[in-house]
Amino acid sequence: MLERINKAYSQIDKAHKVLGRRINVMEVCGTHTVSVFRAGLREAFPKGLKLLSGPGCPVCVTDQGYIDVVLSLAEREDCLIATYGDMIRVPGRKGSLEQKAARGNIKIILSAQDTLNLAKQNPSKKVLFVAVGFETTAPATAIVVNEAMQQGIKNLFIFSNHKLVVPAMQALLLDKNNKIDAFLCPGHVSVIIGSDAYKPVVEQFKKPCVVAGFEPMQIIEALAEICRQIVEGKPQACSLYSAVVTGAGNKTAQKIIDETFDAVDGYWRGLGQISKSTLKLKEKFSSLDAEKQLGVEFIPEEDLTGCRCGQVLCGLIDPPECGLFAKQCTPDTPVGPCMVSSEGACAAWFKYARRKRQK
Amino acid sequence: MSANNKILLAHGGGGRLTDELIRNVILSTLGNYSLNKLTDSAEIKIGQTNICFTTDSFVVKPLFFNGGDIGKLAVCGTINDLAVSGSKPLVLSLSLILEEGLEIEVLRKVLHSAARAVKEENIEIVCGDTKVVEAGSADKLFINTSGIGLKLLKADIGFERITAGDKIIVSGTIGDHGMTIMSHREGMKFESEMKSDCGSVAQICGKVIEALGDDIKFMRDPTRGGLAATLNEIVNQIELGIEIQESQIPVNPTVRAAADMLGFDILEIANEGKVVIVVSQQKAQKCLEICRSCENGKDAAIIGEVSKSGEPLVELETKIKGRRIVQMPYGRELPRIC
Numbered sequence: 089m090l091e092r093i094n095k096a097y098s099q100i101d102k103a104h105k106v107l108g109r110r111i112n113v114m115e116v117c118g119t120h121t122v123s124v125f126r127a128g129l130r131e132a133f134p135k136g137l138k139l140l141s142g143p144g145c146p147v148c149v150t151d152q153g154y155i156d157v158v159l160s161l162a163e164r165e166d167c168l169i170a171t172y173g174d175m176i177r178v179p180g181r182k183g184s185l186e187q188k189a190a191r192g193n194i195k196i197i198l199s200a201q202d203t204l205n206l207a208k209q210n211p212s213k214k215v216l217f218v219a220v221g222f223e224t225t226a227p228a229t230a231i232v233v234n235e236a237m238q239q240g241i242k243n244l245f246i247f248s249n250h251k252l253v254v255p256a257m258q259a260l261l262l263d264k265n266n267k268i269d270a271f272l273c274p275g276h277v278s279v280i281i282g283s284d285a286y287k288p289v290v291e292q293f294k295k296p297c298v299v300a301g302f303e304p305m306q307i308i309e310a311l312a313e314i315c316r317q318i319v320e321g322k323p324q325a326c327s328l329y330s331a332v333v334t335g336a337g338n339k340t341a342q343k344i345i346d347e348t349f350d351a352v353d354g355y356w357r358g359l360g361q362i363s364k365s366t367l368k369l370k371e372k373f374s375s376l377d378a379e380k381q382l383g384v385e386f387i388p389e390e391d392l393t394g395c396r397c398g399q400v401l402c403g404l405i406d407p408p409e410c411g412l413f414a415k416q417c418t419p420d421t422p423v424g425p426c427m428v429s430s431e432g433a434c435a436a437w438f439k440y441a442r443r444k445r446q447k
Numbered sequence: 448m449s450a451n452n453k454i455l456l457a458h459g460g461g462g463r464l465t466d467e468l469i470r471n472v473i474l475s476t477l478g479n480y481s482l483n484k485l486t487d488s489a490e491i492k493i494g495q496t497n498i499c500f501t502t503d504s505f506v507v508k509p510l511f512f513n514g515g516d517i518g519k520l521a522v523c524g525t526i527n528d529l530a531v532s533g534s535k536p537l538v539l540s541l542s543l544i545l546e547e548g549l550e551i552e553v554l555r556k557v558l559h560s561a562a563r564a565v566k567e568e569n570i571e572i573v574c575g576d577t578k579v580v581e582a583g584s585a586d587k588l589f590i591n592t593s594g595i596g597l598k599l600l601k602a603d604i605g606f607e608r609i610t611a612g613d614k615i616i617v618s619g620t621i622g623d624h625g626m627t628i629m630s631h632r633e634g635m636k637f638e639s640e641m642k643s644d645c646g647s648v649a650q651i652c653g654k655v656i657e658a659l660g661d662d663i664k665f666m667r668d669p670t671r672g673g674l675a676a677t678l679n680e681i682v683n684q685i686e687l688g689i690e691i692q693e694s695q696i697p698v699n700p701t702v703r704a705a706a707d708m709l710g711f712d713i714l715e716i717a718n719e720g721k722v723v724i725v726v727s728q729q730k731a732q733k734c735l736e737i738c739r740s741c742e743n744g745k746d747a748a749i750i751g752e753v754s755k756s757g758e759p760l761v762e763l764e765t766k767i768k769g770r771r772i773v774q775m776p777y778g779r780e781l782p783r784i785c
Contacts (some may be wrong), residue, residue, distance in 0.1 A: 089767065092766060093768070119710070125771060126712065126771065127765045127767055127769045127771070128763070128764070128765040128766070128767075128770040128771035129769045130769075131769060131770050132767065132768060132769040132770070136462055162482075186455055186456075186457070187453065187455070189455075189456070190453055190454075211689070217721075261483025280668075302707075304765070304766070304767045304769070305767065308767070339482070339681065388461070403774050419463075419777045420464060420467075420777065430710055431710065438774075440771045440772055441771065441772065442772065442774075443758065443760065443772065
């Protein structure tokens, strides 16, 4: 194993010399962020490489306005909120779902399918599914939407804020201040969309896009592959996670996403509005659409004061550069979403890399 | 304290919020010399005899899981608190809070299991209490047990005895209980391959104290908050750091896979039949051999040591020779979205 590590590191050193400066690779996926920290890779990497944590945690990129709407619905007596666990601690202007959970109307689900049962078991309630996540979770939501239609379930409402990864990567590269030399592309998302989905990024911006698995060694070798492409001046979209990620991806999952959702312009925390980046239910499913049925008005909002999660998500700053980090903003008292989600960059820094002891 | 003034589930998770609740609310009101020490059991001198006294409540859901149930857990949990304090468990109390509607057969099963567990330790439940609350006021069945143990004469255990160079031993694979329970709750498919480690560590603790006396510096069962919480509790008290090696920490591969899948750090997952032992460097190997000679200590391993210098932090050397800090867990682990 050490031999493989050394080989990869020498490739990184080589690219560093060729480029004559540090190489900045953005890991797009929150699971990669956590794997890197958990394995202590940041300290072990050659100095010529820096990883930037990107907008790959679904909780972190969720706009403040969306969260505030969910919180307002949580206060309604007739609503039952079904959410993935990560979302419950995200602070809005009036507390978090965790703080509202004492009323018993917040249900943590592991699978979108659970929402169908919740709706059936609680016929007097309007069950709101907080449908967030990238292309990984969108197919599961799509299945639920289709099943709810078929079964004639009338009290399940989908508040869709599913995001698409590639438009966000393109938006980041369009920003003149970006420092990104290449992308370490997400494993889970790429299972669905396939590594070919990154070809437009490579063609337009000439940046390597390499899909990796989550084992530390897979990450190290993907970074070495990125460096090899940089040295050779031949950026590619490819997968080193070939056992599970193919070029074409999962066609069935892509089909059901296409049949259920429209890609519309949507708001991302830190990135603002991105063209065709957010999935909303198609018109034919409007009876299940929370925005249409529950009188929900979703207005994009400014981030909470002082919070620099937006810049963290764009790879412009490291979390400790935010004035709130580890002061007002900790996992117990998070100000921004990057501190809430276990896969957020701030939470990962706080947990795995902060030397100052928490008293 | 957290921003709002209500109890959150995370206050019960064994992490930082639990610690804050205990210090800021409970100790500030009820604290005294003995309670403030926050040891697993209180040591009381009666005449010339030192006894250990402890109590614990059990609210596990589901009541029955692979490897145990709430009855066995309630007995073993209290036995373990006595054992890691360097005492030989003598007697227990057992109190029940029952929800209206609970099937008596379920209660019977739980009590049979508790009876087997006390029999194995050769001790008895000598007093108890039963309360019934109306449906909805409790979740089926809660149990409280208290226990008294006789302090072993050779035991000299305490944070203050830990010094640089001492070795850290864990008595077996970590995370088994927590991941088994979580997989039951979440309906994950590989639950049958995982088994809670729910069991007594009294044999291990008794044997190592008997053989090595004051070379055993400290023991604690890493329950809520897992190994991460226990090691952080130690460094917070001793003002020295601890270094552990990931490659040495025993983990069942299925348990690791389940934790990885849900995005959990295995170091933070609860155990119910393990003990962390801090032992002098000279006697570490002997201590390891004794652990391994015990029925539930076969997978014991030396996982690290108290560092000679450095900050009071727990640091992990990862398998690929990276380094990272192991913090006190927050309290309530949340499964990730994708």
